[in-house]
Amino acid sequence: MNILIAGGAGYIGSALVPRLQDRGYSIRVADLLWFGNHLPAGTEVIHKDLFDIGTDDLKGVDQVIYLAGLSNDPMAEFSPSLNFVYNAASPAYLAYVAKLAGVRRFIYAGSCSVYGYTVNELYDEDAPAISKHPYGISKLQGEKAVIQMGGDGFSVICFRQGTVSGYSPRMRLDLIVNTMFKSAMQRQEIVINNPSIWRPVLSIDDACNAYVRAIEASEDISGIFNIASGNYTVGEVGDIVRNTLDGRLGMKVKLTIKHVQDYRNYKVSFERARNTLSINPRHDVEAIVDDLLAHQEKFADMDNPNYYNIKVFETLKAKLK
Template sequence: MNNRSVLVTGAHGYLGSVLMGELDSRGYRTVGVDNGLMSDVRVPLRHGSYVDADIRKCDDWAPILDEVDAVVHLAAIVGDPACGLDEDLAWQTNYLATVSLTEACRRHGVRDFFFASTCSNYGLSFGEAAGLHTALHPQSVYAESKIYSEHHLLSNAGEGFRPRILRLSTLYGLSPRMRFDLSINVMTAHAVNRGEITVNGGFQWRPFLHVRDAAEAFIRAIEARPASPLSVWNCGSAAQNHRIIDIAEIIAAEVQGAQILRREADADSRDYLVDFAGIGEDLGFTPSRGVVEEVRLLAQAVGSGRFGSCAGTEYSNNETLRALMRTVHTDSAFPNNPTAAIRLAHQNG
């Protein structure tokens, strides 16, 4: 068994469930923290356990930090649409809870802190590959909340606290907790189930990364000897900077009979490609999975019927949150304050 112990927030999530399994299989002792807002997937662990807890109330469970060597902070309201549904909840979860968790780690002597940020921070890169010093043009509360969190973490860096930040590309691929609200996953699902891939605009650039490669990048970061107390990496690879229309064409080539439907309206305002030189040099990280092979695997899994129509609420953060807000709105005392209503629903289990 590895003698390191890692606490992962957002452990039931799309990335968290993969990372928990990988850390466990490599002998790490793990503690997975999640409040089950989006998922309750618990991969079986030989050397770990799960704690049902809310990162917004980390003082309640902070003593657990005494037992761990490192924190990987993944828990968040993830995605532009979900954050747009309740901006108050997004700021509380993505930013304020990161501030509280930073304080808790400092108090409980956890020096090594790994944060899942996003390449969405770049927003627009005007045809150039965005590097770490490129200006950020966030297009959503989601990206803004991640940028504020990065600032907070970096301003706390020092001997007692070493934040390392991975700005992840858009993830894709199979995970124990599936999401069909991510571009490659949803386009593949539509190609298989409807024979159609709808592309809005399509010329926007976006970097992509397989969810298992993202987990591998975190493990490389955990195992690296840091040269400086603070580090930020774009996480992905130049080879997986794609235009959305390129992705649609890859999927159409893999899924027999699938047609691409182009729409000019509703194009996502984000359009960025990214420079990934640093992560290869510093962590020796290069993704091992590519879009073509993984779309094939995804298409097979969707075709097997394992995920039904792939349109279930549980596969979309936006729809999960919307459903929760609908439920709590009707019978709660907070008709105009979804955050308060959601909090109440959580307290009531």
């Protein structure tokens, strides 16, 4: 099976591509390489903007996975206008061309950010999604655009992912567990901005498994699915990261608790993904910390600006206009 992965050179893609190649899939990546190319040698890469992808680029492609766009709130806040172009218009355009080219399934990397600030109830996919901030709004717009193109032999699966964490060859240290790991290792301190805020956390390993399940699901399945390894408060994540590092390395990590207002707070049900796609998360926060420890020499230069999306984006933005 031939799969085109848009944004496949990013954090999730760089872990997913080798997993899929291992499973025998033929992978073509379309990516602007904002963060470089950390894909296995020999991976086919179309180095261009998704708006320049045409049906020719999609010839023979069975499925498309969309992992592109601006992938966090700071990037979206830095340039709300580019955010709406890259996160809302770009998936709409790519799904349109993919369907035209005869692609049979489109898998979209959405976000639980669409839920915004909720009332501490467990949200399923039918609960209100009313983010008031550029990233969450645009991820919902991208999702709505691609889901409405489903039908006539074109299956659309949208994942609303929790915050992903763990090691990828294209590393990010601006994601909840990874950020805490970094500051614990560098400064023996974890700063918790608001311990009561709920966040679904998704290990990168569970994320990759979810994409495999979606690719291999029966063709008549479409829909929106929350994807997470577990729901945690930020305070609990801090405790687990600290306790795991203290236990494994004999450290004495200090927790600094603040009470800063956050605009995202949500916990989600992932029963639909379990029941429909057989997506069963297996990696909790402790397992994520162990994964980071196992690979720590691969990102020992923890202040490298490439690990922080906003730092790269600030320097890129002028070229993107």
